[in-house]
Amino acid sequence: MRRREDGRGLEECRKPLICTKVVAQALGSSYVELGTTKIVCSVYGPKPNLDEFKQEGEIVYNYRRAPFALANRGKTGDQDNTVLDEKLAAEALDQALSLSVAIGKFPKSSFTVNVLVLESGPGELPLAIMAASVACCDGGIELYDMMSACTVCSVLGELIVDPTAEELQLSTFQLMLAYMTNRKEVAYLQSTGESTTTELKQAIQLGTHACGKCTEVIEECLTKSWQAEQ
Amino acid sequence: SSSASSSSSAERQVVAPGDRLGATTALVAGIGAYELEGGVYAALLGVREEVDGDDGRKIVSVRRKQKVVVLPKIGDQVMCQVTRINSRMAHVAIISVQGQLLGREEEHFPGLIRARDVRAFDIDDVKVQHAFRPGDIVMAEVISLGDARSYYLSTAKNELGVILARSAAGHTMVPISWQQMQCPVTKVKELRKVAKIDVKSSSSSSSKQ
Numbered sequence: 001m002r003r004r005e006d007g008r009g010l011e012e013c014r015k016p017l018i019c020t021k022v023v024a025q026a027l028g029s030s031y032v033e034l035g036t037t038k039i040v041c042s043v044y045g046p047k048p049n050l051d052e053f054k055q056e057g058e059i060v061y062n063y064r065r066a067p068f069a070l071a072n073r074g075k076t077g078d079q080d081n082t083v084l085d086e087k088l089a090a091e092a093l094d095q096a097l098s099l100s101v102a103i104g105k106f107p108k109s110s111f112t113v114n115v116l117v118l119e120s121g122p123g124e125l126p127l128a129i130m131a132a133s134v135a136c137c138d139g140g141i142e143l144y145d146m147m148s149a150c151t152v153c154s155v156l157g158e159l160i161v162d163p164t165a166e167e168l169q170l171s172t173f174q175l176m177l178a179y180m181t182n183r184k185e186v187a188y189l190q191s192t193g194e195s196t197t198t199e200l201k202q203a204i205q206l207g208t209h210a211c212g213k214c215t216e217v218i219e220e221c222l223t224k225s226w227q228a229e230q
Numbered sequence: 231s232s233s234a235s236s237s238s239s240a241e242r243q244v245v246a247p248g249d250r251l252g253a254t255t256a257l258v259a260g261i262g263a264y265e266l267e268g269g270v271y272a273a274l275l276g277v278r279e280e281v282d283g284d285d286g287r288k289i290v291s292v293r294r295k296q297k298v299v300v301l302p303k304i305g306d307q308v309m310c311q312v313t314r315i316n317s318r319m320a321h322v323a324i325i326s327v328q329g330q331l332l333g334r335e336e337e338h339f340p341g342l343i344r345a346r347d348v349r350a351f352d353i354d355d356v357k358v359q360h361a362f363r364p365g366d367i368v369m370a371e372v373i374s375l376g377d378a379r380s381y382y383l384s385t386a387k388n389e390l391g392v393i394l395a396r397s398a399a400g401h402t403m404v405p406i407s408w409q410q411m412q413c414p415v416t417k418v419k420e421l422r423k424v425a426k427i428d429v430k431s432s433s434s435s436s437s438k439q
Binding site for chain 2: 027045046047048049050051052053054055100102105106107108109137138139140141142143144145146180181182183219222223225226229230
């Protein structure tokens with residue numbers, strides 16, 4: 001079995017570190033780490049949504065990087081174009097997580113999910129999706145399922161899961177997916193680059209399998225958080 | 231995963247969102263659970279609880295120990311503070327739902343008590359200024375989700391109405407009947423729709439009913 005530079009197998013993803021209740025004044029919160037990438041997520045609400053009458057709740061996602069989060073701390077113009085735009089990230093969070101939140105249970109209200117990236121890195125967006133999912137669960141927002149996410153990319157014809165920055169640089173095809181394990185539903189899919197249909201299908205399969213592993217970590221974290229409450 | 235045992239708390243089953251609790255043939259989804267394609271699943275992180283339902287199936291719900299996301303539902307009893315009044319209605323800010331406080335001011339849901347919902351009889355002749363004044367704390371019941379701006383509330387029942395009010399002089403008033411409160415210092419009587427508090431269950435030695 002081929003080993004990558006950091007010793008992992010091709011299909012092996014790193015285990016994220018996940019904790020809850022890190023922001024005391026928030027309704028719910030989480031802190032996640034994957035490699036050097038670090039993200040804090042806090043959820044506030046419910047606030048009355050006075051703009052229009054809605055039978056369903058509304059969630060507003062804010063995605064921000066701390067000023068020290070990026071390795072290159074120059075002005076916006078100096079950032080290279082592989083850095084994810086904050087507004088697009090918030091939209092991606094919205095599209096992915098809206099499938100897991102039971103918004104029908106919260107009429108006329110709105111919640112705010114604030115994602116703050118403390119240290120940026122590869123796998124930032126999938127990590128943010130997991131952070132937001134855990135923070136919502138911590139806050140008591142009813143969810144259909146917990147959501148995991150990961151990236152799969154193709155380097156020299158081989159598919160690898162949870163790539164490092166160097167592996168991403170060399171890849172010709174990247175796929176980011178968000179997956180609800182118990183429901184067996186892919187919630188969000190984003191791909192760039194060139195691939196064959198077979199490669200795409202295989203990448204999705206690898207991605208969902210890796211997400212399953214991440215869900216195990218999430219469940220462990222939730223169990224611990226429950227026991228700590230008692 | 232089999233059903234939890236009824237005794238020791240150490241054996242109560244902890245479930246997370248997405249965990250399958252059972253089939254709809256045997257279970258009905260209660261609070262914190264939902265139904266999908268023949269199965270009942272958990273929607274919250276908490277302890278699984280079951281009670282017997284009406285049709286032979288059990289109602290399964292997921293209970294969290296800590297603060298739950300609280301939203302006014304139809305039939306809930308809410309405590310609110312009157313913010314302003316006009317001839318047709320009283321605007322209120324809902325500060326507690328079913329005994330659970332809504333913490334921050336931004337989380338206070340706006341509500342509305344229309345003249346016709348102030349009391350149960352003579353509803354065409356209600357004068358709102360003889361029922362509520364701005365600043366009063368009122369116990370009310372949610373009758374409708376209302377519109378974008380407010381929940382619709384009612385104080386028609388005897389046990390609903392003003393529970394705390396200050397007189398024009400600024401002192402907390404004492405209720406003397408279902409429609410009058412009196413300032414203990416100036417002895418001036420003011421009109422309010424007063425909530426009838428059950429004498430037997432209250433600890434104060436208040437007036438005879």
